[in-house]
Amino acid sequence: xxxxxxxxxxxxxxxxxxxxxxxxxxxxxxxxxxxxxxxxxxxxxxxxxxxxxxxxxxxxxxxxxxxxxxxxxxxxxxxxxxxxxxxxxxxxxxxxxxxxxxxxxxxxxxxxxxxxxxxxxxxxxxxxxxxxxxxxxxxxxxxxxxxxxxxxxxxxxxxxxxxxxxxxxxxxxxxxxxxxxxxxxxxxxxxxxxxxxxxxxxxxxxxxxxxxxxxxxxxxxxxxxxxxxxxxxxxxxxxxxxxxxxxxxxxxxxxxxxxx
Amino acid sequence: xxxxxxxxxxxxxxxxxxxxxxxxxxxxxxxxxxxxxxxxxxxxxxxxxxxxxxxxxxxxxxxxx
Numbered sequence: 001x002x003x004x005x006x007x008x009x010x011x012x013x014x015x016x017x018x019x020x021x022x023x024x025x026x027x028x029x030x031x032x033x034x035x036x037x038x039x040x041x042x043x044x045x046x047x048x049x050x051x052x053x054x055x056x057x058x059x060x061x062x063x064x065x066x067x068x069x070x071x072x073x074x075x076x077x078x079x080x081x082x083x084x085x086x087x088x089x090x091x092x093x094x095x096x097x098x099x100x101x102x103x104x105x106x107x108x109x110x111x112x113x114x115x116x117x118x119x120x121x122x123x124x125x126x127x128x129x130x131x132x133x134x135x136x137x138x139x140x141x142x143x144x145x146x147x148x149x150x151x152x153x154x155x156x157x158x159x160x161x162x163x164x165x166x167x168x169x170x171x172x173x174x175x176x177x178x179x180x181x182x183x184x185x186x187x188x189x190x191x192x193x194x195x196x197x198x199x200x201x202x203x204x205x206x207x208x209x210x211x212x213x214x215x216x217x218x219x220x221x222x223x224x225x226x227x228x229x230x231x232x233x234x235x236x237x238x239x240x241x242x243x244x245x246x247x248x249x250x251x252x253x254x255x256x257x258x259x260x
Numbered sequence: 261x262x263x264x265x266x267x268x269x270x271x272x273x274x275x276x277x278x279x280x281x282x283x284x285x286x287x288x289x290x291x292x293x294x295x296x297x298x299x300x301x302x303x304x305x306x307x308x309x310x311x312x313x314x315x316x317x318x319x320x321x322x323x324x325x
Contacts, residue, residue, distance in 0.1 A: 023323030069291030197271030
């Protein structure tokens with residue numbers, strides 16, 4: 001099992017592992033490979049797109065970004081295992097820290113934001129920004145808070161549109177209380193939450209729950225053994241017309257991809 | 261369906277590198293600029309690297325060969 005998967009399991013949501021297939025396989029093939037290796041079942045994401053250029057084209061290779069997206073380390077992970085682990089541990093401690101360059105006077109405001117008091121933090125930030133000495137940093141922090149919140153709202157919308165209804169509801173409901181008082185964000189969250197909780201999506205919710213349960217089983221079994229493939233096909237049929245049904249059908253097709 | 265998983269030669273790797281140079285960004289916040297053209301598997305709504313601000317990101321470059 002790749003060390004990255006173990007790190008994703010260890011840190012959960014505090015770390016994001018992104019696997020980038022670099023030898024020309026398409027995404028379906030890369031996914032099929034990962035399923036067959038029993039690498040699925042964590043929060044790790046899988047793509048064939050390179051979001052970042054690092055030195056050289058040799059494999060294996062890695063890049064570690066800090067909490068603000070800056071490149072911290074890159075190279076051959078086999079040579080740098082302990083360094084990578086130490087750097088990740090350090091960065092995970094910083095996930096609640098204010099963005100670099102934030103003056104001390106705004107640090108507590110950021111702490112409120114991280115706790116979920118979105119509207120309160122933004123209002124406080126704006127108030128502190130009336131001090132000329134803080135106006136620049138306060139605007140930067142305000143923009144960051146809004147951007148992160150809108151990113152979360154965007155994720156909620158995507159989750160709903162792709163049939164992850166329960167996950168969308170949980171994410172957006174968690175945000176709803178904190179944005180009360182910020183008119184724009186409050187209305188955006190309310191709109192997406194209403195959509196996620198719409199009764200017309202009950203079939204999507206049921207299908208998604210069934211697929212999640214089957215996928216959890218697959219990560220423990222031989223993922224593409226006949227019984228699992230048949231279960232996927234049956235689920236796709238039973239929940240035809242739902243996004244989870246489509247995903248089940250697609251996953252069953254991945255089982256047909258073999259490797260020499 | 262069997263895939264022929266031949267090793268890619270230097271040309272393919274060089275081309276991949278060239279594409280990567282034109283599509284990925286470098287510079288102080290290089291890790292936040294990229295937007296995926298196709299949602300990664302298991303993305304759960306992450307559309308681009310900017311959505312991952314606030315947590316460290318470990319990019320593992322690997323291959324199916």
